[in-house]
Amino acid sequence: xxxxxxxxxxxxxxxxxxxxxxxxxxxxxxxxxxxxxxxxxxxxxxxxxxxxxxxxxxxxxxxxxxxxxxxxxxxxxxxxxxxxxxxxxxxxxxxxxxxxxxxx
Numbered sequence: 001x002x003x004x005x006x007x008x009x010x011x012x013x014x015x016x017x018x019x020x021x022x023x024x025x026x027x028x029x030x031x032x033x034x035x036x037x038x039x040x041x042x043x044x045x046x047x048x049x050x051x052x053x054x055x056x057x058x059x060x061x062x063x064x065x066x067x068x069x070x071x072x073x074x075x076x077x078x079x080x081x082x083x084x085x086x087x088x089x090x091x092x093x094x095x096x097x098x099x100x101x102x103x104x
């Protein structure tokens with residue numbers, strides 16, 4: 001899948017955080033790094049879920065803020081947060097975790 005195709009796919013997801021993630025995703029796609037960021041975010045989320053109990057998924061508050069987007073389910077919240085971190089990484093920016101304001 002190309003970066004442009006991946007951007008279209010992300011934008012079609014329910015609850016896609018347009019203001020928070022879309023500008024970063026567009027920039028990463030333009031630089032040819034979006035697929036890398038998405039794949040790494042997905043890998044880390046799946047790895048985390050596999051290492052947890054199948055009946056319970058505990059998310060530390062420092063990793064993901066459960067906000068008005070809680071209807072998306074914890075996996076979506078964690079994935080979007082992880083993607084935000086990975087987009088900053090591939091764009092070679094410091095990850096400003098202290099600036100995380102939650103979802104749109």
